[in-house]
Amino acid sequence: MNRARAKSRDLGDDGEPDSGVPRPSDVLPGLDEDQLRVLRQVGRRWGRVSPRSAAAVRALPVEPDTGVFPAAEDIRPTRFGRLVHVTSLGAPSPAGGVGGAPGPVGARWVRGARRALLGAPLRSSAVARESMRKLVALPVLSADALSSVAYGPEAMLSVLVLAGAAGLAYSLPIAGAITLLILVVGLSYRQTIRAYPHGGGSYIVAGDNLGLLPGLLAAGGLLIDYVLTVAVSIASGIAAVTSAVPSLAPATVPLGLAMIALLLVGNLRGIRQAGILFAAPTYAFIAAMFALITGSLADAAANGFPPAPAAHPNATEGLGVLLVMRAFASGATAMTGIEAISNAVPAFQPVRWRNARTTLTWMTGLLVTMFAGIIAIVHLRGVVPRGGETVLSQLARLTFGSGPMYVFVQAATAAVLLLAANTAYNDFPRVLFLLARDGHAPRIFLRQGDRLAFSNGIGLLSVVAALVYVAFSGETNSLIPLYAVGVFLAFSLSQAGMVVHWRRVRTPHWRKSLAFNATGAVLSTLVLITAAVTKFTAGAWVALVAIGLFFLLATRIRRHYQTVGAALRLHPGAAEPPAHRAPTPPPTPAPSPPEPEGGRTDRHTEDAGDTGDTEDIEDTEGEEDTEGEEGAEGEQGAEGEQGEGGEGGEEGEEAEGEETPQAVHHLSVVALATLDLAGLRALAYAASLQQPTLAVHISPGEEEAQRFRDYWTLWGNHVPLHIVLSPYRAIVAPLIHYIETLHHQRPGLTITVILPEVVTPRLRHRPLHSKDAARLRRALRPLPKIVITSVPFHTP
Structure with missing residues (x-):
C-alpha cells in the first residue's frame, strides 16, 4: 500500500482531519519524472501543428467560465444533518432538468417506482462536515x-x-x-x-x-x-x-x-x-x-x-x-x-x-x-x-x-x-x-x-x-x-x-x-x-x-490494473500529435455567463449535486453497459435519438434545418481525468476534427487542480482548458452539469463530448473499467445537439 496515500487527509482549522468522507482525489493518478519528460516532448510536437493558445481560446463559440458555487469553507451544514444546499451554476435548467424527459412509458414507470422507494435525487446538495458529540x-x-x-x-x-x-x-x-x-x-x-x-x-x-x-x-x-x-x-x-x-x-x-x-x-x-x-x-x-x-x-x-x-x-x-x-x-x-x-x-x-x-x-x-x-x-x-x-x-x-x-x-x-x-x-x-x-x-x-x-x-x-x-x-x-x-x-x-x-x-x-x-x-x-x-x-x-x-x-x-496502467503510461514514440494543423476560425460571439448567486467570481467551483441532470446517474451506476460499452461506441446519434427528448420550439426548428454540413456549428469537449496515452489520443482525435476544442477536467480539490494545470502547462497548453472544482461528490455528475450549462449558452451549437475509453480484450475485465460514456449518454439524451463519442484505447 502506498503509505503516503494512506496517510493523506484533509485537515481542518485545528490541524485535524476535516471529514471522514472518502475523497475522489485519492484515485486520480499522477505522473512521474519519466512521464513528465515524455509529456514535454509530445507538447513540442503538438506545437508544430496546433494554433497558439490565445487564438484557440478566441475561436471558442462559448464562454468556458460558466459561474461558480460557494467555496467549501463557506458551506455550513444544518444543525441536525450533514446535507447543505448551494446555489446553482450558470443558467437554470429547464423544468425537469437533464433526465427529466418523459422517455418510454416503461422507463417512466421504473423511474417513478424507484424514486418512490428510494427518493428523488439530491439536487443542489453537497456533503459537508459532520461532527458528532460524544x-x-x-x-x-x-x-x-x-x-x-x-x-x-x-x-x-x-x-x-x-x-x-x-x-x-x-x-x-x-x-x-x-x-x-x-x-x-x-x-x-x-x-x-x-x-x-x-x-x-x-x-x-x-x-x-x-x-x-x-x-x-x-x-x-x-x-x-x-x-x-x-x-x-x-x-x-x-x-x-x-x-x-x-x-x-x-x-x-x-x-x-x-x-x-x-x-x-x-x-x-x-x-x-x-x-x-x-x-x-x-x-x-x-x-x-x-x-x-x-x-x-x-x-x-x-x-x-x-x-x-x-x-x-x-x-x-x-x-x-x-x-x-x-x-x-x-x-x-x-x-x-x-x-x-x-x-x-x-x-x-x-x-x-x-x-x-x-x-x-x-x-x-x-x-x-x-x-x-x-x-x-x-x-x-x-x-x-x-x-x-x-x-x-x-x-x-x-x-x-x-x-x-x-x-x-x-x-x-x-x-x-x-x-x-x-x-x-x-x-x-x-x-x-x-x-x-x-x-x-x-x-x-x-x-x-x-x-x-x-x-x-x-x-x-x-x-x-x-x-x-x-x-x-x-x-x-x-x-x-x-x-x-x-x-x-x-x-x-x-x-x-x-x-x-x-x-x-x-x-x-x-x-x-x-x-x-x-x-x-x-x-x-x-x-x-x-x-x-x-x-x-x-x-x-x-x-x-x-x-x-x-x-x-x-x-x-490489482495485477490487471497494473497491466492497464503500464499500457497507458507515457513513453517515447507512443503519443503522436494530430497530423494536420488545426484551423483558427474567427471567434463566435458568446453570451455573457449568467451572474452567479452570492457574487463569488474568484473560484471555478462546481458541485456534483445541483443539477437536474443527476436523475439517471445512480440508475446506471451498477448496471452493465448493454448499449455498446466497448470500442468506438458510435454514441453519435445526436439528432436521431436525442432529438425526441428535445425542448421543441426554436431548437426543434433549427435542428430540422441542419440538412447540410454548412448548417452545423461544432464544439468538441474533451473530458480528461489525467494526461496518459488514452487522454492524449482523445485530444489528438478532437484536434483532427479541425473544430473549436475545449478540454475539461473535473477536480475534487485545489491541490489536484493545480497539479493538473502544471501538467497542462508543461504539455504546452495547446487546447483551452477549464477545470471544474467539485470537492463534494462525484466526477461524472459535474461534467454533465457543465455540458448542460454550455448547451444553454448556445442552444444551436452541436457539442461533441469526447471521452477516452479503455477497451479490454477479455470479457471478465470489462466490469473493472468505467462506463462513463454510457452514463453520459443516458443523462444527456434529453438535450438536443449533444453527441457522445468514445475514443478506444485497447489494452493487452
Missing part, C-alpha cells in the same frame, strides 16, 4: 459492540451446555477471561487512535505497517466480519421477536430477508442523521440491560444471593480443553465492533482524537459491565440455553414476568440488533472504497449515487448477507463459528501493525503503547487460532476459504 457518537458507533451481549454470552453457554452441568461450571472463569480480553483490546485501540488520529481501520494499519499481504488479509477479515454482522444481528433480532411471539418462529427466514431488504432500501436512500433517531435504540438497550441486571440482582439479594439450581442438561460431549476453548472463542464474539470508533475518528468534534478515546473508554466500560452482569445473573438464575427462546428472553421473563418491561427488553434488543446491522452498511462500502482506491477492487465501488450513498457496495453487502442468512436458516448459533475468524483476524493484524508502528516512530511513551498493543495482538491471535481450530468443521472453514478467495481475487484485480 453523547451522539457513543450510541451511533457502539451499537455493534454493545448489542453483541445479546448473543455473545448465549453463544458461550450453548457450547458449555454440551458437557452438561460440568461444562456450565466453567462459565464464570471463561467469562472472566473474555472480560479481560475486552479490556486489553479496548486499551489497545486507544493507542491506535493516538497513532492514527485520521482514522485507523485494520486495513490501513496493517497495510501501512506490515505490507500488502497482511493489509489484504485484514480487509478480507473485515469484509467477512461486516457480512456476518448483518446476518448474525438480523438472526439475533428475529430470535428476540420470535421469543416474544413464538407463532412467528416458522417465518424466521422470510422475516430476516424482509429486514435485510428494509436495510437495503433505507441505506440506498442515503440520508443519515447523526441524532436521536440513531441514539434512541442503543440508549434504550443500555437502559433495558441495566434494568434487567439490577432487577435480577435485587431479587437475588432479597434471598441472600443463593445461585438457583440450574437444570441438569444431559451431556452430549465430554468436557475437555477443546470444548472450553471453543466456548471461549464463541463468547469472544461479544467483542465485535470494538474497532468502529477507531475507524471514525474524523466524525468527532474537535479535539477529535481525544473525544474518540473518551468515547471508546465509555464503550469499553459499558460492554464489560453488561457482559459481566449478564453472565452473573445467568449464574444466579440458573438459566441455560434452550430452543425457541433466547437466554435474554428467559432472564426477562423471570425478572419482569410477561408485562410491559419484558416487552420493552425484547423490543430494545431487536431494535439495537437491527441498528448494529446498519453499522455494517456504513463500514462495508467504505472498506470497498479504500480497496478500489488502491486498485484491489473494481472501480465501480468508488462511486457515490445520486442519494450520496455508495450504492454498489450497499447492494453487494445486502445480496451476500441474504445468501448467508438463507444458507444457515437464520440460526444465530450456526453463524457464530463463521463470525469469530474474520473478526479476530482483523484484530490480530491491526494490533500487530501497531507494534511495528511504535517500534518505528518511537514517540513519547511508545514502550507503554507497544506493550498494550502487543498484549492485544497476542490475545487476539490466540482467539483466532482457537476459533480456526476448534470451529473448523462447524463452519470456520467457510470464513477461511472466503478470505483466501478474496485475497486471490484482489491480487488478480
